[in-house]
Every structure is written in structure tokens, then in C-alpha cells.
Amino acid sequence: MPSLYQQIQAGKLWDFHGGVHPPTRKAQTAQKPIAVLPLPDRLYIPLRQHIGVAGNVLVSIGQRVLKGQALTSADNSMAVPVHAPTSGTIVTVGDHTSAHPSALPENTITLAPDGLDEWREQYPLNLATSDNSSLLERIQLSGIAGMGGAGFPAHLKAGLTQPVDYLIINAVECEPYISADDALIQEGAITIVKGIDILCKLLSPKAVLIGIEDDKPAASAALKAACSQREHYYVRDLPTKYPSGGEKQLIQLLTNKEVPAGRRPIDIGIVMLNVGTAFAIAQAVLDDHPLLSRVVTVTGETLSQPQNVLALIGTPVSDLLNFCGYQHKQPYKVIMGGPMMGFTLPDLTVPITKTTNCILAPSKHELPPAAEEQDCIRCSACADVCPASLLPQQLLWYSKAKDPVKLDEYNLFDCIECGACAYVCPSEIPLVQYYRVAKAEIREQQRESVKAEQAKARFEARNARLEREKQQRMARNQRLAQAREQAQQTGSNSNAVAEALARIKAKQTEQNSVPADREQVLAERAAKKQQARAYQAEKAASEPHAESEPAPVAQDEARQEQPAADEPASAKSAAVAAAIARAKARKAAQLQAEQQDKVVEAEQTKQPEATEPASEQATTDPRKAAIAAAIARAKAKKQADSEKP
Amino acid sequence: MSFKITSSPHNRISRSTSEIMLLVVVACIPGIVVQAMLFGYGVLVQLLLAIATAWLAEAMVMRLRNKAALIRLKDNSALLTAVLLAIAIPPYAPWWLIVIGTLFAIVIVKQLYGGLGNNLFNPAMAAYVMLLIAYPLQMTQWLPSVSLQPESLNLFDAVCAVFTQYSCSGFSISQLQTGIDGVSMATPLDTIRTDLAAGKTLTESLQQPIFYGIAGAGWLWVNLAYLAGGLALIKLRVIGWRIPVAVLGSLFAISLLSWLAAADTNPSPLLQLFSGATMLAAFFIATDPVSASTTNKGRIVYGVFIGLMIFIIRKYGGYPDGVAFAVLLANMAVPLIDYYTRPRTYGHKAKGAGK
Ligand code: SF4
């Protein structure tokens, strides 16, 4: 039995369950050269075009920017910047209709091109002499996010440190109509392979598998020619079937492996990037040409010249359509993306983003509007085509019944929303829509229960803290009592009692009749307080990240040590004790801060690698952060506790 | 300019539920024609009655449930139920029998369960069983094939017979049911069971004129016609192959075994396959998507279950054919079958029941 690697080398392909064969309709665009779109009047550049967080805006209204200049900064690992696609002036920074199914307004920079197309200075890197971190930094700063549609920041995938067996380059492009990757490969296969070289340097995989559907012979031949000098690069022609370009499906096709539920491809030694991303990486590294434009298929029967165009990021959809001869007698619908997974646009001012691969303006006859939904007849046509081997009819049933337990049991969250089920459903049930709603509702519920849990955790933490403080007070009192006893015992035993009495008397008289002494005590106390305050300030300054929780702990200790100063006889020892306590508190706080940083860091590195859809990412982030903070707090507290004697 | 937002996918395969149902009805036509030729035109009258009743009933219930009637009628599911019931009952059964049966199928079995897709039982078969229990006499009034009928009935006779139980020339159904030799004849399967119960051997039983041919006069042809229609449905991918193959395969296997073990008391596998409603059941009734299992493995289990039950009920039951009971019993087992035959989801390890 040959090993998996040998089988892969021998060119063996596997299959995935289900799949459909919708008419591909790619011929009308795939064979034409990529046209370059003229400069539009305005560019609308959304700040966030990837999965993750938006960078901070670096430019101000009225400022002139050069082509390739970063408009936002990437100040954390989940951010990638956006750039000025051409030189011009910043007009506004504000809301604009987003290129997202929700069509919600999104923070967007509007740029008025000046027509000069003037570049900033460029610093190409030499692959042979650059180290990995500078390559990764370049990829991040060039704003590269997965161009196949998901928009996952490329530097996070390229920077994975786990061992990689297979680097898979996704050139499948299984959605009907879309031929953007096809055209890009035909014209830029050499650059793509250079991009793959860079990825290989970063990831050192055993082999590179390039998957492409067999309905793109020209592109496949171009890739094979470009890879001919590379020993472990394998171009694999896959039978045309939707959705073989899905991440999990392609992995199954090429390696017969399945990504375990809830895990990521890297967990089985696989990293997958899109060809467009590889192309962009090569441009960024070797030419210092950040991600400013992309190939977009503009197609549909309402266009007189359907074709692939090279469009600047931020170009409004209307510019692309008009360039391709858009004739609308009565406006029907315009889809961003393909017919299977794309979304309809609310209007045509929506800009092209880094992930836009297709603008589809079909005629009514071409993609007829959905007929009235009929009852599910349980024919299981949907189950037969589901690439995730789900039972869509059962999911439909439980989605309608709003039964989250059953939905979970039937693995709703393994649905990749490919639309194959709805495509074949004879009753024309918009199944995917039902699943989206059900998923959103479940996420909402989860968010709420997390909130409740957090509140509970906070309450319990508070109770625990109060209890702890009480214990500490008691322990301290005991300690002091013991110390007094010891002092008494070490003193001359015979007149211990008399002495004690004398001391008490002396104290009474001190308090009543010796204001000078009292002043001294007060001054001392004030000085101590000041010390504590200064320390607090210092600590706060040194720990900008720390939550507000640690401070009270330190404060408590300082405060608790202070009463010791009330006893003038032990003023000195009290001061020493206070100093010790301070040191301890500081150490605890430091540990706490360190630990917190660690946890937060861990969370942060974990987040970016998750390969869930954008919406999910976005919605879970604050939650995860909150959980992380809670965990960190709890841990820090525990640590602080154990630090105390 | 603004557009209406619609949900992906934006394209769909063109075959609709209405077409699927209609294709199934169309595939019944060869069988119906053969049935009409060999057993008289009564079946056509029953068909008309059943379809009219089904449409009226469906429309009425939709009115009551405040739902659009037309789109529901257009799905053709009521039509299919009516057709299946009409060809399953004796062709000269009185008119009210089919009306009651169809009403029961549509209103009680289908709509009271929540309408198309929600019914646990196959409506046609549930109605058939109800009629069989409530009106055993009328439900067993099968005439022998035309060649054995003393009087040949034309279309008018058929109408008269269904509505009045007398042919235009005044013969009663029971008279018609009596063969040329004066012996009352039921269906071949019925005859075998009665004879075996009376102590005759199978060979003796098969001497009778009703067993002309392999599976009883006429029945072979009817079954062949349904087989042809069913194969066409598989070819057109209207139905899957799993259920029919499982039903016929299991029925064949067990009857072969029993026949080899005791040929004198067990009908041959061929007689089992081509007599009664075997083919109709395998291709048209068991494959009803609503009441059948929905998983691929489940469909095999479901089909095998039906095949075995047909055999057992034919051999030990008290009714002429076991098809309807077998299908209903299997319907009841469907939720269980489905639950234990769930496919393994991508990326998940555990199979079957739990998580
Ligand atoms: S394809 Fe449609 S009608 Fe058939 S079982 Fe699935 S959801 Fe129901």
C-alpha cells in the first residue's frame, strides 16, 4: 500500500460527497484578455475588507496621497492596511454602503483621483536575502487578505509556525460565471509561481498542490509550464463539480483528508491560499506593489461586453457595469460574487473590495427569480448533494421549529452555505436562508448566555474577593496579636503585665494630652499614604494593559498595612512591614500583568487562525476578548492569592 | 436605483416538485392501461372519481387553513395520492368507497398531520388499509381478468357497475365475479392462501384457470407494466434505485429460500414478484419521498423491511395482499431508521445516533 504522499505524487485524486453541476457559463469571459478599467471619478475604500479589525486612519480630509500609500495602519496582527489605489485627494472619511450581504454602511475613505497615478517610493525585497519576518511584515503591510472570497489576512496563514505537509493553492474557481482567477492565471502564471516560492520559503511544505478544474485547460497549461522547473509543485486537474473550490472539499479532493470539525487545516498539516493571493504576495514582495487592484469578472446577459477587468479597489460597481455595456431596461438584480454564493447589491455605488471576484448582472430569463416556496417533500435531493454530508431537510425542519439542540445535533454549524441543497430542491425552498437565520439566532442566544455567565462570574469574583479580604484581615490581626505576645514574652517576664498596663496608660495619655506626638503620627501616616499613592501611580503607568482589578488588590494590602502605624511603639516595624507588603503586592501585580498578557496573547494568536466566515469572526471577537479578560483576571487573582503568605 | 435583495443561490435546477409528482403519475399510465384492458374499465372510473375528490378536498382544507389553495394543488401531490389509491382498489368497487378513501387520505392522513411533507404515513396506503378494515367485502371484489369474465363489460357498464353495482345489462358484481365454471374467483394470491388454508397443495391450487401464466392471469402483465414505468422513473432520476431494489431483492430472496425449503406450500419467487401489487408497491408506493426514509442507508433498510413484511403478511396474514400493511409498518419505523442511519458529517468521527 503506497503512502498518502506517494499516492498524491502519483497524481491520485479523491472525491467528496455530493456536489452539483450548474451550468458554468464561463466561456463568455474566460477567453478574453483582462481589460484595464479607466480611472473612476471617486474611489470608495472601506477600511475593513478582510476578516479581522480595521486599522487606524492615517490620513485626513483634504490630504493628498500617493499611489500605494497606506491609508490605515496595521497596528495589530489582525489588521491589514488599505492603500490609496492611485494618487489623489482624500474627500471624506465616513459611512458608505458596504460590499457585504447586510449592505450596512461601513467606515469608508473616499478618494478623488488626480489622474497622475503618481507612486510613492517603492522598496522591492530580494527573496534570497530577506528573512521570514521581513517577508511577513511586507505581506501584512501590503494589505493582502485572501482573495478567493474569505478575506483572511494572508500574513497569518503564511506565518503559521506549525509543520506544514501540503501547501494547497486554490485555483479551482468552481462558482459558475466567474473566470477572474482563470484569466489571471493565463496572464500571470509566472508571477503566481513566484508568489508560491515565497510561501514555500515561509512555510517549507513537503509539496505544493495546485488544484484547478478541468474546464480551464489554458490556465492549467500555463500553470504547468510555469511550474515545470519546480520539483515538488503539482498541478492537479480536478473534475468540474461545485463546490470543489470549498476549502474543505479541495483538501478532500487532493489529499483525502478531512479537517476535523472545529479545527483548522493547519491541524492536519495543510495551508491553503488562493492563486490571486499568491499573485498579490509576489507583487508585494518583489515589486513593493501593495494590493491596489484585482481582476473582477463582469458578466451576465444584461451586458454587451462581458469580460474580466482589472479594477482598482474602491471602484464603484456602476463603473464596471457601464464599462462592459450595461443595458437595463428594467433593473433586475446585480450580484456580487457568483450565482451560488454571491449576494445581491442594494445599489450600484457599492465598491469593489479585495475579495470581490465577480459582478453578475443577469437578465430575468437567465437567473429567474425564485418561485414560490412549496412544501418540503423529503425527497432528500438536498442530502444527496450536500458536500458536508448533512441532512438539509432535517436542518430545515429544525430551523423552522427553532430547535437549537436538534440543529446542533444535526451539525448546522458544519454547513458551509454553499447553496447546493437549495439549488436542487424541487420545492424551491431557500434552504440556505433558513440556515443563516437559524445560525444568527443561535449566535445571538449564545452571546446572551455568555453575557449572563460573565455577570455571574463577576458577582462570584466579587464575593470571593470580599471573603478573601475578610480572611486577610483576620490573619493579620492574629499575626499582630502573636507578635505582641512574643514581644511580651521576650521582655522581662516579671513585669510584663505592669509594662503592658503602663503602655496602655501611656498610650491613653499620649492620645489625650500629647498632641505633638499625635501630630507626628499623623504626619507619618500622611507620608505613608503618599507613598502608597505614588506607588499606585507608578504601577498604573507601568501597566497600561492591566485591568482595573489588580489595583484594588495592591491598594488593599497597602491600606491594610497602614493601621499598624497606629501603634507608635511598632511604627518602625510597621513601616518595614508596609515596605514588604508593597514589594509583595508589586510582585503579584507584575505576575498578574504578565499572565494576563500571556493569556491575551494566546487568545489573539488563536483568533486570527480561525477559519470561520467573516460574520462569525466579527461577532465573536468581543466575546472572546471578554472571556479572555475574565480568565486572565481569575488567574491573576489566584496567583496573587497564592503569593501571599 | 435600488434592487430587491434576494438570497443565494440565485440559480436553481429546473425540475420542480410539481413536475416530479406529475412524472410519477405519468409513469403509472402504462400500468393503468394494462389494468383497464385486462381487468375492465372500472379503474378509469375510479381514477376520475378519486382525482375529483382529492382536488376538492385539498382545496377545501386549504381554505380552512387559510392557505393559498392553488399553489398546493399545483404541487400535484393530491393527484398522485388519488391515482395510487384508485389503481389499488378493486375496479368495480362502489363509488362511495373511493370517495371515502380519498377523503380520508387527503384530509386525515395528510392534512391533519400538517400537510404535504409532514405526514407520517403514505396517504394512499393508509386509506387503503382503512377501507380494507372497514369494508372488507367491497375491498375484495376483484373480478378475474377479462378473459375469464363471463360477460365482457364496456365503458358504460363500468360506470353503471361502479355507481349501481350492476352492469347496464343487469349483472350484479358478485355474478360477474363468478368465473365461467361457476366458481367465485378472487385474486391469485387470495386464492392460494384460501386453498392452502383448505389443505390443498400449491400445485393443486395452481391448476385453476386464474393461474394461467406465471403469476396469475393478467397480473403478470400489470406488474410488468408497472415495472417498466418504475424503471423509467429511475432512469429519469425521479426516484432513487435503493428502495425498489431493496424491496424486490428482499422479497425475492426470502421467497426463494422458502420456496426451496417447501415448494409445496410456498409460491415461487416469480409469482411473488409479479403478482398482486408488488411492482406498484416497489416503484410507486414505497418510494413516496414523504413517508419513506430520507437517508441512503435508511432507504435500503426501509426497502428490505417492506419486502420482508410483504412476504410475511402474504403468508400469514388474513388479507389478500400485504403491500399496504407492509408499507404502513415501514412508515412507522422511518423516524427510527432515519435516526440511526444518519450519514457522517464531514469532519465528524462518530456515526449514527449520538453526537
Ligand atoms: S430537496 Fe427540498 S423538498 Fe427535497 S428533501 Fe430537501 S428540502 Fe425537502
Ligand code: SF4
Ligand atoms: S448549503 Fe449547507 S446544507 Fe446546503 S448543501 Fe451546502 S453545506 Fe449542505
